[in-house]
Amino acid sequence: xxxxxxxxxxxxxxxxxxxxxxxxxxxxxxxxxxxxxxxxxxxxxxxxxxxxxxxxxxxxxxxxxxxxxxxxxxxxxxxxxxxxxxxxxxxxxxxxxxxxxxxxxxxxxxxxxxxxxxxxxxxxxxxxxxxxxxxxxxxxxxxxxxxxxxxxxxxxxxxxxxxxxxxxxxxxxxxxxxxxxxxxxxxxxxxxxxxxxxxxxxxxxxxxxxxxxxxxxxxxxxxxxxxxxxxxxxxxxxxxxxxxxxxxxx
Amino acid sequence: xxxxxxxxxxxxxxxxxxxxxxxxxxxxxxxxxxxxxxxxxxxxxxxxxxxxxxxxxxxxxxxxxxxxxxxxxxxxxxxxxxxxxxxxxxxxxxxxxxxxxxxxxxxxxxxxxxxxxxxxxxxxxxxxxxxxxxxxxxxxxxxxxxxxxxxxxxxxxxxxxxxxxxxxxxxxxxxxxxxxxxxxxxxxxxxxxxxxxxxxxxxxxxxxxxxxxxxxxxxxxxxxxxxxxxxxxxxxxxxxxxxxxxxxxxxxxxxxxxxxxxxxxxxxxxxxxxxxxxxxxxxxxxxxxxxxxxxxxxxxxxxxxxxxxxxxxxxxxxxxxxxxxxxxxxxxxxxxxxxxxxxxxxxxxxxxxxxxxxxxxxxxxxxxxxxxxxxxxxxxxxxxxxxxxxxxxxxxxxxxxxxxxxxxxxxxxxxxxxxxxxxxxxxxxxxxxxxxxxxxxxxxxxxxxxxxxxxxxxxxxxxxxxxxxxxxxxxxxxxxxxxxxxxxxxxxxxxxxxxxxxxxxxxxxxxx
Ligand SMILES: Nc1ncnc2c1ncn2[C@@H]1O[C@H](COP(=O)(O)OP(=O)(O)OP(=O)(O)O)[C@@H](O)[C@H]1O
Ligand SMILES: [Mg+2]
Numbered sequence: 001x002x003x004x005x006x007x008x009x010x011x012x013x014x015x016x017x018x019x020x021x022x023x024x025x026x027x028x029x030x031x032x033x034x035x036x037x038x039x040x041x042x043x044x045x046x047x048x049x050x051x052x053x054x055x056x057x058x059x060x061x062x063x064x065x066x067x068x069x070x071x072x073x074x075x076x077x078x079x080x081x082x083x084x085x086x087x088x089x090x091x092x093x094x095x096x097x098x099x100x101x102x103x104x105x106x107x108x109x110x111x112x113x114x115x116x117x118x119x120x121x122x123x124x125x126x127x128x129x130x131x132x133x134x135x136x137x138x139x140x141x142x143x144x145x146x147x148x149x150x151x152x153x154x155x156x157x158x159x160x161x162x163x164x165x166x167x168x169x170x171x172x173x174x175x176x177x178x179x180x181x182x183x184x185x186x187x188x189x190x191x192x193x194x195x196x197x198x199x200x201x202x203x204x205x206x207x208x209x210x211x212x213x214x215x216x217x218x219x220x221x222x223x224x225x226x227x228x229x230x231x232x233x234x235x236x237x238x239x240x241x242x243x244x245x246x247x248x249x250x
Numbered sequence: 251x252x253x254x255x256x257x258x259x260x261x262x263x264x265x266x267x268x269x270x271x272x273x274x275x276x277x278x279x280x281x282x283x284x285x286x287x288x289x290x291x292x293x294x295x296x297x298x299x300x301x302x303x304x305x306x307x308x309x310x311x312x313x314x315x316x317x318x319x320x321x322x323x324x325x326x327x328x329x330x331x332x333x334x335x336x337x338x339x340x341x342x343x344x345x346x347x348x349x350x351x352x353x354x355x356x357x358x359x360x361x362x363x364x365x366x367x368x369x370x371x372x373x374x375x376x377x378x379x380x381x382x383x384x385x386x387x388x389x390x391x392x393x394x395x396x397x398x399x400x401x402x403x404x405x406x407x408x409x410x411x412x413x414x415x416x417x418x419x420x421x422x423x424x425x426x427x428x429x430x431x432x433x434x435x436x437x438x439x440x441x442x443x444x445x446x447x448x449x450x451x452x453x454x455x456x457x458x459x460x461x462x463x464x465x466x467x468x469x470x471x472x473x474x475x476x477x478x479x480x481x482x483x484x485x486x487x488x489x490x491x492x493x494x495x496x497x498x499x500x501x502x503x504x505x506x507x508x509x510x511x512x513x514x515x516x517x518x519x520x521x522x523x524x525x526x527x528x529x530x531x532x533x534x535x536x537x538x539x540x541x542x543x544x545x546x547x548x549x550x551x552x553x554x555x556x557x558x559x560x561x562x563x564x565x566x567x568x569x570x571x572x573x574x575x576x577x578x579x580x581x582x583x584x585x586x587x588x589x590x591x592x593x594x595x596x597x598x599x600x601x602x603x604x605x606x607x608x609x610x611x612x613x614x615x616x617x618x619x620x621x622x623x624x625x626x627x628x629x630x631x632x633x634x635x636x637x638x639x640x641x642x643x644x645x646x647x648x649x650x651x652x653x654x655x656x657x658x659x660x661x662x663x664x665x666x667x668x669x670x671x672x673x674x675x676x677x678x679x680x681x682x683x684x685x686x687x688x689x690x691x692x693x694x695x696x697x698x699x700x701x702x703x704x705x706x707x708x709x710x711x712x713x714x715x716x717x718x719x720x721x722x723x724x725x726x727x728x729x730x731x732x733x734x735x736x737x738x739x740x741x742x743x744x745x746x747x748x749x750x751x752x753x754x755x756x757x758x759x760x761x762x
Contacts, residue, residue, distance in 0.1 A: 077577065082579065087281055094275065115720065116719045117718055117721070119719070124718075126722060
């Protein structure tokens, strides 16, 4: 096979071999079957252990396929994400006094998976299930920056005068979100409403959702129009806390 | 300015043990959680390992503190809320449980309770403790242990062993265990034993005699907000300022301090409680009168309760026994694949039917199966079962109290399920409201502990901490609601009378 990478081929062979044997396999046996020296095979299995595709039994030192492999084809269940977010989203709303939204990618848009009211006693409507445009929201910019997307955005419809409608402005906003680890939107969806969003990340840091505080411009931004640093810190911390709890079983 | 300290709560639930830390505004700053094993050694039996629960408690405490970067000295107090009625007997000298904990879902005492109900003391129980004898309460389980663990009755008399529900077990261990542990319970947990006089809030000798339970085995009954002692382990030096049965804790956490205020908590089971003030409500509709809370030096406040045994537990069963989903929340993903239940209904009478029917001979059914029904329809039926059971207890409570519901305050793990909460609102035809802290159980325990040490001055101040986080409005048409209700009622009928004489005979098992 011209141009193929030998170490990947060998790693694949190790995985196939381990998958074919019902019991944990010792290193010597792997080396014999693959007709490769032990140190070479050891290097390969060590790397596979590090990435979670292989596990080593601590007592016998033998190897089997790891959970990471079976999880490859699994996407994170959105409702599991919501369940894991509830306590942190509540805390974020309580501390900031702002409305909190959790969004996930849904085709060309962001779907609101969870919504916590602004804790001020005013009548509000539950927005769970609502679809918002990716390019016009802080949630969307974070998702575009951190979540691998299968398709590119088609058309950038403007909601307000501030909606980024050219690919260049949008790309700039998304790149900035990627660099900073959070995004801010100022009146891009509804005039006078601003939002700060941060990514919820899963395996290898892949973005699986975005958490945002949304509120009146004057509550979210400083007089100079910059996001209030304390808010940014709280949104990023809450999103990181959700990320950290994604592995717990429920 | 608020004090720069926090209050912790231990919520020892049926499926997990967690520790939450709250600030002065009642805002959660940390949460750590571990599940424990569920043992179902025979049909109708449900056990926990009390030692595992204690070990998990010792794990979650430092984990929660670490998360928020706190030391035990940052805590003003810790409060405890627990799964109720679960019965533990332990050896005072070794600190070890003498048998597995028998949980509130366990039905092994059915026969014992039948006998009690046929005997002369049934009315006495109803009159004194306010409860009609049922296998749901703790005392019959204690009687069962005294009968089946060799030598236990004698050792109980000699004061060698201690009985408690989970809060007693945790408080005893936290305050030193074999080395000076404090053996207490609180009024709400005690009100679920069938042994406490609901008026005087003391153990009643006549009830003890009726079940031949030696007084030496019992903990001392205390108010909900009071310093019982200080932790020597887990949170060294931190005062334990309160304990609460989890459902009463949630009522307190939702700040239902006024007569007529109610909440429904969706966990393993679901429990609707309404504050009835100084009135002990006798129910015509299968509700239980219970103590809501008792504060030091003040008369107790009572509540009426509609108990649903199986709510989240059905989701758990769907996950663990049927292996249809890998996590509980995934049930929503599955249910959303279809528009409706496809004609399928599940009535989870796993431990008989609780409120409002109290039919111990009922068992669960799945009805309406056709080849059209998929696992997505089953997922819908699982969620709908919780909604319809809620409707039944809400109706019973409205009929009993004459107070019409204008909305329902909810909390607990299942409130993260949007589809379910919408369905609850639809079948009740009422708005459903979730507060900003869905963990009302923990919040209530923290409130009690904080009140005991003066971290919070009074009840009224706590009300300001309540904020609405979500509100679901009904959208279902009346004809559809009536049709679904009729189908649910037919399904419930099919659960009745399933267990017949001979089925429940369980050979005695020996421990030791
Ligand atoms: N998103 C969800 N959808 C449906 N059910 C859920 C969801 N999340 C959790 N549950 C169910 O809710 C229960 C967990 O809720 P919670 O943590 O409030 O209960 P618990 O405190 O362990 O039990 P309890 O307090 O009743 O003793 C489990 O039975 C679980 O199956
Ligand atoms: Mg609970």
